[in-house]
Amino acid sequence: MRKLGLTLALTASVALSGCVQSRQYADVQFTPPQGDYRLLVMRPDVTVNSLTTGGMSEPRAEWTEQARGNIVQALRSEQAGRGGKVLVMARRNELPNVSAEEIADLERLHYAVGNSIALHKYSGAALPSKRGKGLDYTLGEGAVSLGRRTGYDYALFLYAQDNIASTGRTALQVLGVAGCFIGFCAPSGGSNQFAYASLVDLRTGEVVWFNVLQTGSQLPGVKFGDIRTPQGAAQMVDRLVGRMKPGRDVRQAQAKEKR
Amino acid sequence: MCMRCEISRRSLLAGGGALAASMATGIAQARTRPADMVPLIGPGFKPTDEDEKGLWQLMDRAEEEISGSNLLIKDPELVSYLQDIIGRVGGPAAKDMRIYLAHIPDFNAMMFPSGFSVIFTGLLLRMRNEAQLAGVIAHESGHFLRRHMIRSWRDTRRKSDLFAIGAMAAGMGGAAGGVYLGDYVQLAQLGTILSLFAYSRAMEAEADAMGARLIAEAGYPPMEMATVWEQLIGEEEASARYRRKRRRRGTLFDTHPSPTSRMADLRLSAAEVTVAGRAYDNGRARYLSKLAPIRQMLLEDQVKLNDPGGSQYLLNTLAQDGWNGMLRYYEGEVWRLRNRAGDDARAAQSYAVAVAYPDAPAEAWRWHGLSLIKEGRSGEGKAALGRYLQMKPGAPDAPFIRQMVG
Numbered sequence: 001m002r003k004l005g006l007t008l009a010l011t012a013s014v015a016l017s018g019c020v021q022s023r024q025y026a027d028v029q030f031t032p033p034q035g036d037y038r039l040l041v042m043r044p045d046v047t048v049n050s051l052t053t054g055g056m057s058e059p060r061a062e063w064t065e066q067a068r069g070n071i072v073q074a075l076r077s078e079q080a081g082r083g084g085k086v087l088v089m090a091r092r093n094e095l096p097n098v099s100a101e102e103i104a105d106l107e108r109l110h111y112a113v114g115n116s117i118a119l120h121k122y123s124g125a126a127l128p129s130k131r132g133k134g135l136d137y138t139l140g141e142g143a144v145s146l147g148r149r150t151g152y153d154y155a156l157f158l159y160a161q162d163n164i165a166s167t168g169r170t171a172l173q174v175l176g177v178a179g180c181f182i183g184f185c186a187p188s189g190g191s192n193q194f195a196y197a198s199l200v201d202l203r204t205g206e207v208v209w210f211n212v213l214q215t216g217s218q219l220p221g222v223k224f225g226d227i228r229t230p231q232g233a234a235q236m237v238d239r240l241v242g243r244m245k246p247g248r249d250v251r252q253a254q255a256k257e258k259r
Numbered sequence: 260m261c262m263r264c265e266i267s268r269r270s271l272l273a274g275g276g277a278l279a280a281s282m283a284t285g286i287a288q289a290r291t292r293p294a295d296m297v298p299l300i301g302p303g304f305k306p307t308d309e310d311e312k313g314l315w316q317l318m319d320r321a322e323e324e325i326s327g328s329n330l331l332i333k334d335p336e337l338v339s340y341l342q343d344i345i346g347r348v349g350g351p352a353a354k355d356m357r358i359y360l361a362h363i364p365d366f367n368a369m370m371f372p373s374g375f376s377v378i379f380t381g382l383l384l385r386m387r388n389e390a391q392l393a394g395v396i397a398h399e400s401g402h403f404l405r406r407h408m409i410r411s412w413r414d415t416r417r418k419s420d421l422f423a424i425g426a427m428a429a430g431m432g433g434a435a436g437g438v439y440l441g442d443y444v445q446l447a448q449l450g451t452i453l454s455l456f457a458y459s460r461a462m463e464a465e466a467d468a469m470g471a472r473l474i475a476e477a478g479y480p481p482m483e484m485a486t487v488w489e490q491l492i493g494e495e496e497a498s499a500r501y502r503r504k505r506r507r508r509g510t511l512f513d514t515h516p517s518p519t520s521r522m523a524d525l526r527l528s529a530a531e532v533t534v535a536g537r538a539y540d541n542g543r544a545r546y547l548s549k550l551a552p553i554r555q556m557l558l559e560d561q562v563k564l565n566d567p568g569g570s571q572y573l574l575n576t577l578a579q580d581g582w583n584g585m586l587r588y589y590e591g592e593v594w595r596l597r598n599r600a601g602d603d604a605r606a607a608q609s610y611a612v613a614v615a616y617p618d619a620p621a622e623a624w625r626w627h628g629l630s631l632i633k634e635g636r637s638g639e640g641k642a643a644l645g646r647y648l649q650m651k652p653g654a655p656d657a658p659f660i661r662q663m664v665g
Contacts, residue, residue, distance in 0.1 A: 047317075054419025058412075059313035104327050168420060175427050184434030186427060 020224055022239055024211035025121050028134040030247035032209075033154055033199075034082055040152040040202070041088040042107060045159045046071055048228060051191065053168030063164070063228050070233030071160060078237050087152075097149055106142055110157050113137050114198055117210050134247050137207040139200055147202025155202055160195040160236060162227045165220075173220035191223050192216030197240045208247075213240050290524045291464040293472040293532050298350045298404040304374075310416075311372075311409045318373035325359060325377060332360045332380065332553070340549045341396070344389070345376065348397040348473045350404050358396070364560035366491060370399040372408035383550060384557035385490060385573065387580060389542030393474050394484035401469030407462045460516050467521055471528040480539035481529035488522035494572045501568025543580070555620055558589045567597045584616030588623035595626070606630065614643070621650035625660070632663075641665070 033039065048063035072088045079086045092100035092107075117137055120127050130136050143155065165173070169190060176186040192215060199209040213236070215224035225235035246254070306312045325331075332338075341360060346353045357375040366385055368378040376399045386392040402408070467484070475481040495518070516524075533539075550557075562570050570593045578586050591609030594602040607630035613623040628643030641664045648660060 049313075052416050052420060054416065054421075054423040056416055056419055058310055058416065059317045060309060061312040061316040062309075064313070064316060101327065104324075172423055172427060175431065179427075179431050179434065182431065182434050184430045186430055188423075 019217070020213070020215045020239065022211055022213040023122065024209065024243075024245060025117075025135040026210075026245060026247040027136070027201075027206060027208040028247040028249045030134070030208045031250050032082075032244035032246060033084055035084075037084045037153045038151060039079060039084045039086045039154045039156060040150065041072075041075060041086060041156045041158065042103070042110075043089045043092065044068060044071055044075075046227070047161045049161070049163045051163045051165045051169045051189075053166060053172055055169070055188065057163050067160070067162060067227040067233060070227060070230050071158070071237060073230065074234040074237040075156075075158075075241070077234075078242055095150055098146060102142070102146070106139065106146065106155075107157070109139055109142065110198065110200070113139060113207060114157065114196070114210075117198070117207065118196075118212070121210070122212055135207060135210055138205050139207065140205050143200055143202055143205040147205075150202075152202050155200045156241070157198040157200070158195070158240075159197075160193070160227065160240075162193045163191060164226065164228075165190040170220045173218070176218075177220065187218035190217055190220055191226075193224060193227070193236065195236060195240050199241075199244075209244060211240055211244075290527060291461070291468040293468045293475075293528045296401070296405070296465060296469040296472055298352070298469075299406045300352060300404060302351050302353075303355060304352060306409075308409075310412065314409060314412065315373045318371050318375075321371065322357070322373065322375050325375075326357075328361070330361050330363065332362050334552070337549065337553065341378070344393050345396050345400065347477045348393050348470075348479075349400045350469075350473055352400065352403055356400065356403060362560075364557070364564055366494075368395050368399055370402040370408075372403075374403050376400075380553070380557055380560065383553070384561055385494075385576075386487070386546070387490075387543070387577065388483065389546040390474065390479035390483035390539075391487050391541075392546065393477065393479050393542075394470055394481075394487055397473040397477075398466045398470035398484070400473060401466035402462070405462070405465050405469060407466065411459060411462060463516055463521075464524065467525055468528050471525060472532050475529075475532035475534070475539075478537075478539055480541055481532050482526070483541060485522050485525035485529055488518045488525060490576050492518045492522065493576065494569050497572035498566050498569035501566075501571075555585060558585065562589050562592045562596060565596070567593050582612075582616075584613045584619030584623060587613035587616065588620055588626075591623070591626060603630070603633070607634065614646075621647050621654070624650065625654075 046064060046068040047059060048067045049057035049059050050063075052058055075088060076086055087094075089095075089103070092103040095103070117135070119125050120130065121135070146155070147153065169188075173188055173190050176188050179186055193213065195213045197211050198207055200206065201208045217224075223232075225232035227233045227236050245251070306315050338358070338360060341358045345356050345358050349356050352374060355374050359375065359377045360383075361377050361379050363379040363381060364384070365379050365381040368376065368382055370376045376396070378396070378399075382395060383392070386395070471481045471484055474484065561573060564570065571590070574586055574590050574593070587609050591606040591613060594606035594609065606626070610623055610627040610630055613619045614627045624643050624647040628640045628645075628647060631637070631640030631643060634640075644660050644664050647654070648657060648664070651657070654660070
């Protein structure tokens with residue numbers, strides 16, 4: 001019943017004001033890292049676009065730089081709260097004894113694995129062989145070897161995109177909504193965000209946790225935290241990685257203990 | 260901004276498409292003259308506008324990925340050869356552009372907005388001399404020098420903006436007046452798309468004209484650029500004829516002018532930029548020697564494409580400069596891989612001719628030997644196989660062949 005209520009509330013909020021959606025998957029044995037751990041954040045892939053009147057996304061260099069800095073800063077303080085030691089990579093050749101090619105290969109592999117996760121976990125093409133297994137994907141030996149040589153426990157891959165409605169786009173949205181009053185309702189999309197984060201356990205090579213965040217609204221002027229500002233970036237990082245839930249087995253064990 | 264982009268645009272064809280298309284095809288485009296093609300950027304160009312800076316930043320990331328791709332051929336001598344050519348025909352940006360060679364057996368080359376170019380190995384196979392290659396590279400440089408990417412982005416943006424506003428106004432006006440204007444909006448959308456492709460075709464024509472001018476200034480015979488298209492048309496026709504289809508004709512949705520009209524325009528442009536009495540060098544000898552180390556790989560890639568018509572035409576085109584053992588061997592390979600009735604005899608004949616040339620690859624001796632044994636001439640066949648083993652003692656199938664020779 002509670003679930004149904006939530007769905008109704010969600011649907012209503014989508015229709016009225018747009019929405020913030022995030023859905024996370026975890027390995028059944030996953031426990032969110034806590035205390036003394038070492039986290040390697042792979043170069044965050046951040047893009048900020050201006051959304052033109054016609055709806056095209058136009059990349060903006062300065063906004064992107066600004067947002068990347070903010071996201072990195074927000075990640076650092078979020079992780080410090082958990083007690084972990086963090087290195088956020090700015091270049092591929094930053095680690096001693098690890099070549100830039102090796103990092104590039106791992107990033108490409110993760111890109112492919114991440115696409116599989118997106119397809120089979122988020123786009124509805126569920127695989128029967130993965131049913132009930134939580135998140136069952138791995139980056140294999142390469143990731144384990146990286147962890148062994150560098151001493152990091154986890155690697156975090158992060159992608160964030162923010163499309164910011166231009167003045168023209170906002171005006172078009174206003175018109176689209178205003179049109180409703182004369183019988184021509186044409187609401188169009190405004191500022192929106194898309195981001196995902198993926199946590200890889202470097203001791204096993206497995207992708208242990210994955211989260212996708214989407215925000216957007218058809219009402220003009222509604223924003224969900226502009227990542228060009230430190231506050232907006234902190235909000236996105238919190239929505240994306242701040243609320244990690246443990247995996248199914250761990251949750252069930254915790255529930256038993258409580259009882 | 261690639262030379263020949265193949266994107267499915269069928270999805271774009273809406274109901275009114277055919278009508279609008281038949282109305283617009285009648286309009287011929289005037290030729291762009293090389294003399295009008297002035298570079299729009301100087302040396303060391305860096306973007307200053309917001310939209311262009313964003314595009315470049317995105318391209319820097321793309322270049323990082325492309326330059327680290329394992330599809331690239333990184334042979335330093337070959338890459339510096341290509342870099343030298345772009346340095347010669349790159350106009351004012353000659354020192355700023357980068358060039359990458361991708362191992363893809365297809366006829367294509369492309370220029371990215373921030374001034375790096377990717378060319379496919381299939382292009383190198385098809386070029387008969389350095390002038391032809393320089394022509395293609397100069398065409399790509401033309402895109403960069405004429406700032407085509409940012410211009411076309413701005414054009415797209417402006418048109419999509421206008422369309423969005425127009426659609427909204429039509430909807431609201433229609434709603435207020437009680438008329439449904441949906442059909443007109445769809446037609447307008449098609450018009451927007453059509454004009455986008457037209458703009459792109461105009462830019463390709465500019466790059467062709469600019470390219471002709473650049474290679475002429477660098478001392479290459481400008482007519483070679485038109486020859487490239489002549490060869491491409493021939494190859495496409497041969498390939499299509501073999502598959503019993505017609506060569507794809509230019510349509511309204513082409514981003515590039517049809518090869519036929521490009522060839523015609525390039526001929527006129529070439530005549531315009533040719534200076535009487537000046538000596539032009541097509542650099543054929545240099546081209547052949549630079550390409551020698553990968554020539555066999557290029558031919559191997561081509562015959563494995565399973566396009567006998569195209570491969571056959573290509574071999575004949577390359578043979579206009581003289582047959583050799585390598586070309587004859589791959590002629591045999593085309594027959595052997597096609598494997599229709601009688602093809603084994605044709606292949607055997609080609610192998611037999613191939614081994615008469617001093618440059619016949621070891622594999623020619625291998626297949627010559629095997630063909631002879633099949634014909635029942637096992638003594639001669641074994642001798643040929645012996646020659647193969649002598650040339651390539653470490654071949655993967657050497658133990659097997661050794662056993663056959665006995």
